[in-house]
Amino acid sequence: MQVLKFGGSSVANSANIQKVTDIVASAIQKEPTVLVVSALGGITDLLLKTGALASQADETYKTVLKEMETRHLDAVRELLPIQQQSATLSLVKQQFNELDGIYDGVFLLGELSPRTKDRIVSYGELLSSMMISAKFQSLNIDQLWVDSRKCITTNSNHGNAAVDFAATEKNIQSHFAQKPHQLYVVPGFIASDVNNNTTTLGRGGSDYTAAIFASAVRASALEIWTDVSGMMTADPRLVQNAKPISRISYQEAMELSHFGAKIIYPPTIQPVMSRNIPVWVKNTFAPNEYGTLIENNSAVTDSFIRGISSISSISLLSLEGSGMIGIPGFSKRLFEALANESVNVILITQSSSEHSICVGINEVDSAKAKQTIDNVFSYEIQTGKVEPLKVESGLSIVALVGEQMKSHPGVSGKMFGALGKNGINVRAIAQGSSEKNISAVLSAFDVKKAINVLHEEFFETSYK
Amino acid sequence: MQVLKFGGSSVANSANIQKVTDIVASAIQKEPTVLVVSALGGITDLLLKTGALASQADETYKTVLKEMETRHLDAVRELLPIQQQSATLSLVKQQFNELDGIYDGVFLLGELSPRTKDRIVSYGELLSSMMISAKFQSLNIDQLWVDSRKCITTNSNHGNAAVDFAATEKNIQSHFAQKPHQLYVVPGFIASDVNNNTTTLGRGGSDYTAAIFASAVRASALEIWTDVSGMMTADPRLVQNAKPISRISYQEAMELSHFGAKIIYPPTIQPVMSRNIPVWVKNTFAPNEYGTLIENNSAVTDSFIRGISSISSISLLSLEGSGMIGIPGFSKRLFEALANESVNVILITQSSSEHSICVGINEVDSAKAKQTIDNVFSYEIQTGKVEPLKVESGLSIVALVGEQMKSHPGVSGKMFGALGKNGINVRAIAQGSSEKNISAVLSAFDVKKAINVLHEEFFETSYK
Amino acid sequence: MQVLKFGGSSVANSANIQKVTDIVASAIQKEPTVLVVSALGGITDLLLKTGALASQADETYKTVLKEMETRHLDAVRELLPIQQQSATLSLVKQQFNELDGIYDGVFLLGELSPRTKDRIVSYGELLSSMMISAKFQSLNIDQLWVDSRKCITTNSNHGNAAVDFAATEKNIQSHFAQKPHQLYVVPGFIASDVNNNTTTLGRGGSDYTAAIFASAVRASALEIWTDVSGMMTADPRLVQNAKPISRISYQEAMELSHFGAKIIYPPTIQPVMSRNIPVWVKNTFAPNEYGTLIENNSAVTDSFIRGISSISSISLLSLEGSGMIGIPGFSKRLFEALANESVNVILITQSSSEHSICVGINEVDSAKAKQTIDNVFSYEIQTGKVEPLKVESGLSIVALVGEQMKSHPGVSGKMFGALGKNGINVRAIAQGSSEKNISAVLSAFDVKKAINVLHEEFFETSYK
């Protein structure tokens, strides 16, 4: 058994779905396949937008809903032979009737609750999976549409529900224990709680669905089909020469995931990694390209740097003061204050002098971080032991990633040498003992230059 | 008014005290002077050892006490003209009689309380200051012995008492408001609480006494006389070519203070820095050498790296796990656990991937740190979200220090380039946004080589 | 200005509303009047029941809704002269159309959120107040319907919203600053948050509305019209000879409020008591009876016991153990445990031996109280210092209330003497230093007898 997952751009329209059909038709020659699909590209956002309109008593929601219906009906007409369209057309219409009722309810109540939002958004994957299921049916492929809401059990935290893995694995296995099929078509992203209310899996949800099924059926491989040919050595929007990465470890993939592109969201593939199931990232629109193979343990390759990641809109907080020397507890109070305000800590660095600690956070959190920390240390600030928190914004983090760095002294020298030679000022540095990642904080103005300099240094020269 | 402080090696014997006398005699030509002295070199340890012997009912304490008495009486005889000895000899004998009574009490009770320990140890500075006062008396210098216990008021935390600055400043100022003298001789290290029990000021206590007096009398300068010609660019025991630093900022001095030599303990000089009083570090045994001038604000010099510091016996803790991504609160729990166990955090680094945090602590704390952190995260460890804490020991931190680094891009490149070229593996890196310090964690085996490589790179070539 | 409030039974149907009309018509002869009304008796429960049916996709909700509409339309037809009915009939129908839409929304979404529940339930008071407003209009009385949602501003805690008193007082005062009217008709119970979403005021909400208006307009009096002739000396369902209380202090009224009848819920009248506005409890169906006057300070009367209150379904928790003696902190841990589990403490008694503490709580909370307390004291229980918590259920509290008790020694003797003579065993006793209340814990079997014995002793004999 293998699991293939196709994202929204891969199923954006009938032309694309045709490509998916070809890939899957070829895949099932090898072994039985679970096919997980996202909603048609753009549909999820439209469903939510329509809900927002309805809750604000804006009747144009009906127009948007009509357009969505038309788009799905057109796709059905393009995908299926004319004599096989009617059942699917009527199935699609039925879904839109249901949706229509829900939107009317939202309109009448002027309220869009998290529970209703999950119900609404689930139609995107329901529709796409039903249509694709019908497509394979029309090709006489032995396929079964599987309702993932009956398989994946979660808690009731609508919008970002937590999976009950024990129950879910049991559900899936009992589902697949019945008469086997060549192909199972599964809507991604959606699940249900113990009261049978529809829930959704949050960010990266369809990948998560795919990984959960792959883990439960002990799949031979999980393939994530997207619109790029795998993970890249750097953000291709910033670096013209960015190249695909052929093999990468799970750890490295996690380190690289901060990329703008965000091809995969690492926590979603955890279920397969813990079972050592290989993950491929492939391109629907260039299926012959190698793509990226994510393995649990990094194979030794000739290139020991895997890629360059970057995060923008960073603020650096600096807490300094001679009063901090040798007194345990400052760090705890600092991070407790940030945690209480739900400020996510992206980078920390405290060098050996012990009287200055530096924390990188998202720029949007900087005002509340400043306020809460100055408040927590108000006594020390008044008595001159600690200075008011310094906040610098307009920064970015650029990180070099690679598990084999560890055995290659000199990476940091080469990295900071290249930046220095190009006059790029580094505001803070952090490298942990796992040595999979060296992060440098820079002015946002220097990011593009820095990434290109580093890419040239590590990927475009013959340095080894 | 100026304040001069002489440490234990400067007053170890009559020959050295003679050098001190010359320096001070010359200094008072310039302006009235406060002279703060430590106990004769080695005496503090002997006083404590004698107390320990007495409390363990070991009668040899009497022998050690006798030896100490002889050493002080001999010094008096060497220092003073024969016809002026008797008063001072009898004063010294009286102090030893008092000490004798205290040691007898300790012997009888078999108990050495913190309060009694402070009483005992105070005799070291009392004796040295009385002898030096007598010396200046014999030279017909207009001098006054000042009992610092009457000047510095602390709480009753024996062994490491906290100064009540408001009361202390008032005491000192009313003392100095009386008939002025050319020279005031003050015992360092000792103070008293509001019940007139003797207390001591902890680590670096005599420097602290000097800084407190300098601040209270608004001194023109504070001179710390020691046995080296100022702060050095690196630990001279490790780097043969280490050179004295002529000018350094207070901030830089704090960053450099981790040196083995520990010439000054920065918190002790805080009282003068907040009043912008310059601090000189000078060599009693080479008084003509320039020494080091510590100023509040770093003057721009041609060398923008001030020195290289190192700390040995470091353990690196690494907490890793995919469960850490995007969840606020992990850092808080980690540092709370360390604070609860009073583990001092020396270096922190969390690079941008957010799923690994790395903390440098003293090796001696690593076992309890491991235990408490594994305990705090036991739920996450069991559920596989976090891995058990990794602890690596046998490490050292090497840090490059200099406030002007900030305006010189390329320092980090040069630093890590030099380490890399020499095959030195860097286990972790931290540089905060103040850019006064770049710290690298290395194997203890590489420290000597690393410091020499860096010293050569930054201090022995014409690099600017 | 005076404020009159009529509860649900007073406006249950057109016959009753006619009585209300008479009372109010007479009241406005005296001074301008604010009339606060509840929903028609039983309507609030029906509105909620209908919502529950709709959310469970039970289409019978439509029938119930229709019945409610008919009841209101019938009442309009009975209340108003036929030629003046049409406007009000159409107003009522319009409200039901809106309600219909909301219920449809609930039905479509299968969800009844707290926000929607508040919207639904608000129609009860909106309808009753509109109908009564029309009634007075038809009588040519100069009246104005006031939307209390525009007057009372709350937070968004739907179902039990907290009033923003500053904003509310301002709203009401600016409302009443306009052209004055003889009568203002105000729907009770409902309010709105800053986003103009409808909220409700929780238990006793219409009384609360009346008190809020009375306080804001500095009313001369607040009259609470209900279906009994004031507060009684004991629960009339238990004591045949229970008599009305003519005058009572606010403090006493609070003490007595635990009655089954719960004529008023004391926190709701706090706004008027803090302005010293007298509160009358009167009977719509016997308007000439004196009723009860609640004043801020208890007037001295010849009877110094005001009444007898009782609370049923009580459990007594007893924590005992020799390990409790003389150790501060046990009480704190006990009450912290109860507070963490949101267990409401009704009675506490710890007698002077310090090794036993006894707490009365609602029976429904006893299981979780037992569990949490045994857990909190598990160490002490294991080591034998404290015994596992004893829980006795099937108990009731009977309390004697009266502020002038204090000056009459012997009340407790008389009380317990009467109970003793009648063989009623008292399980626990509590009387605080305010001496407004003596509480006895009894078996539930003895409650009726105990209350009658005490009523006879204190109210039916000539004892003074």
Added chain:
Amino acid sequence: MQVLKFGGSSVANSANIQKVTDIVASAIQKEPTVLVVSALGGITDLLLKTGALASQADETYKTVLKEMETRHLDAVRELLPIQQQSATLSLVKQQFNELDGIYDGVFLLGELSPRTKDRIVSYGELLSSMMISAKFQSLNIDQLWVDSRKCITTNSNHGNAAVDFAATEKNIQSHFAQKPHQLYVVPGFIASDVNNNTTTLGRGGSDYTAAIFASAVRASALEIWTDVSGMMTADPRLVQNAKPISRISYQEAMELSHFGAKIIYPPTIQPVMSRNIPVWVKNTFAPNEYGTLIENNSAVTDSFIRGISSISSISLLSLEGSGMIGIPGFSKRLFEALANESVNVILITQSSSEHSICVGINEVDSAKAKQTIDNVFSYEIQTGKVEPLKVESGLSIVALVGEQMKSHPGVSGKMFGALGKNGINVRAIAQGSSEKNISAVLSAFDVKKAINVLHEEFFETSYK
């Protein structure tokens, strides 16, 4: 085996010790006996006073020490036949030599640490037990002096050390496993920690020693010999007709222990009660009187009230306010505040109205209780939800004690009836569900009258 313990007044001088000798000589006819003795009456206080003098450099400590020595030597001479005195006289002198050394140490250091205080005070019991051991030796009784410091192991909390029961029981049992003797003479009150430093057992320490030995040797009985003929129905200094109590349960004895006389401190006898060993309280000076038998379970007797206890110098705190109704957490915050300030709570009463809680504490704690509680509730006080804490002082608690009260309805009626008839105003009442104790808070002026009234009612009339 049986355990007899004699207090300080029983061994105050040689005449009294002679009485002890007679009682013990008779006891050992029955079975082997452990004899636990206190210091000679008054000696413990003198030892401490002498220590205080020495630590304050007051040389009169030598005089007091001399007087104590003389008193002990005189007692030896009176107790022993002249030809057998010398060994004991020299033993006593040796103890005083040791004490002399310790006092000299205290004098020299000017410091009396808790550890040294324990060492000093231990000589009281060491001396008395050695002298009494010698007395029995001179009578040719087969006796052994047992060093209780070698038997009872505690932690190092000097002045009030906590017993390690497991280690202690093992020590004692191994001690008694050797060759048996008729009589073992044991110094009470003293013990040692694991470093063999002498510790003491705190309040009631000699009773505690006796109970620990009795429990460890599974004694048939523990006899506490004192200077009164057992526990009394009321404090004989207040009630002329107070009578001895012949039998009482352990629970009742705990309830009664608040008496001025404080014959026993209940926690000290816990070790025997948990083994069901009966405890007798007997009078050394009237050995034929019955005394009091304390049993684990109360035997049914004809009198169901055991006694009347009283506690003076009580303050009542009252926290009131309408804001307290129905909100969990008020009690917790109140008792947390008291616990943080180490205020011992003696009586609590919260009657059923839930908006007033009343706490009885020692008068000395009332100022800090007021301050901390007003502080904790400052927000509620400012917003008028709670009134500032009321504190009433000059109060006492009078309590009726008896386990069989429970089966006799009417006790409370009789109690409060008697107080009422006599015009005694009761400020607060508490009776817990164990029904072993009814406590009433009264003005201190009324206490004597109240106790006499109650004593007459329950003990001097034929009421049953």
